[in-house]
Amino acid sequence: GGRSSERAAQPAHQRATPGVTEPILEIVVEAQGQVAPGTILRFTITFRNNGNAVATNVQIRFTAPDGTEFIDERSSDGWQLFTGVQQSPNEYIFPIGDLEPGESGEVTFVVQVDPATAEGTIFNTMAVIESAEVPAVEAETVETLVAMFRNYMPRVTRAADDGLGDARADLVGTLRLVPNKTTFAAGEPVRIELTITNQGDAPTESGFWVDLYINPARTPEANLIWPENCGLFPCHGIVWPVNTQLEPGESITLTSDDIAAEYSVWPGWFVNGTTDIYAYLDVYGRDDAANGAIDERDETNNLVHLPGLTVTGENPPLLQEALPALTERPELP
Numbered sequence: 001g002g003r004s005s006e007r008a009a010q011p012a013h014q015r016a017t018p019g020v021t022e023p024i025l026e027i028v029v030e031a032q033g034q035v036a037p038g039t040i041l042r043f044t045i046t047f048r049n050n051g052n053a054v055a056t057n058v059q060i061r062f063t064a065p066d067g068t069e070f071i072d073e074r075s076s077d078g079w080q081l082f083t084g085v086q087q088s089p090n091e092y093i094f095p096i097g098d099l100e101p102g103e104s105g106e107v108t109f110v111v112q113v114d115p116a117t118a119e120g121t122i123f124n125t126m127a128v129i130e131s132a133e134v135p136a137v138e139a140e141t142v143e144t145l146v147a148m149f150r151n152y153m154p155r156v157t158r159a160a161d162d163g164l165g166d167a168r169a170d171l172v173g174t175l176r177l178v179p180n181k182t183t184f185a186a187g188e189p190v191r192i193e194l195t196i197t198n199q200g201d202a203p204t205e206s207g208f209w210v211d212l213y214i215n216p217a218r219t220p221e222a223n224l225i226w227p228e229n230c231g232l233f234p235c236h237g238i239v240w241p242v243n244t245q246l247e248p249g250e251s252i253t254l255t256s257d258d259i260a261a262e263y264s265v266w267p268g269w270f271v272n273g274t275t276d277i278y279a280y281l282d283v284y285g286r287d288d289a290a291n292g293a294i295d296e297r298d299e300t301n302n303l304v305h306l307p308g309l310t311v312t313g314e315n316p317p318l319l320q321e322a323l324p325a326l327t328e329r330p331e332l333p
């Protein structure tokens with residue numbers, strides 16, 4: 001988040017009192033109108049002091065929708081769990097401090113929607129801004145429908161010469177573990193789930209490969225496939241082929257129960273010493289050393305990282321220390 005001089009659109013704010021020197025706070029919340037179960041929901045909260053006096057001890061209060069989980073590393077730095085007398089397990093505060101007349105800012109609050117959320121669920125979300133001088137000002141409620149993106153939804157096509165540039169796909173992802181925790185015993189069963197969303201403005205034009213790395217030797221990148229990037233032994237990794245065309249806004253969830261076994265080594269649990277897992281979307285395109293198979297709008301956001309794991313105890317027996325010979329995969333799945 002940061003501060004700017006731009007005015008928030010359609011804000012909720014207190015009314016000015018003629019002839020009085022006072023801060024006047026306004027706030028607006030924006031979010032996607034629709035998200036799929038298991039995907040990311042991003043709230044953008046814009047605030048401004050429209051008054052003629054400084055607002056002190058300004059803070060935002062925000063309640064995450066039920067059925068979502070706050071993602072700290074994707075949100076603006078500074079969110080804190082609210083610990084007031086009437087605290088809610090989903091309520092957070094963002095301290096802003098002093099806000100000068102005419103000063104504004106923007107913060108983001110990002111959650112992951114529970115994959116089990118029923119389609120048709122509607123999240124009604126709002127935020128509150130307040131200061132030492134100003135009682136709570138509520139933002140207009142923003143509504144988000146939980147539903148899968150399907151082909152019958154309206155699609156916008158652009159003419160080649162409309163001056164807006166080429167429409168392209170843009171893949172992003174989220175990793176999740178089942179059970180949803182960070183501490184495991186070596187050999188304890190775990191399922192890995194990777195949800196991939198096309199946030200671009202064109203469908204994916206071909207299939208693509210996805211690699212999952214467990215404690216890689218270095219940060220994964222395009223065309224550095226998991227068997228070539230082992231940092232923990234025995235070395236395990238997963239390969240998923242994606243043959244489904246992803247329309248703009250559409251998501252797909254891959255799981256460790258359904259993998260390309262001939263390219264993967266995955267016993268169903270983490271080995272002792274595991275701390276990080278990564279996924280790289282559209283990892284493989286040997287004819288293009290810089291990127292994978294899909295020409296994307298943003299080639300820099302294909303890496304997904306889930307840090308902070310702790311795995312202790314002895315590994316189960318009969319593990320191969322050496323990586324077995326794996327089949328060489330084709331360019332496209």
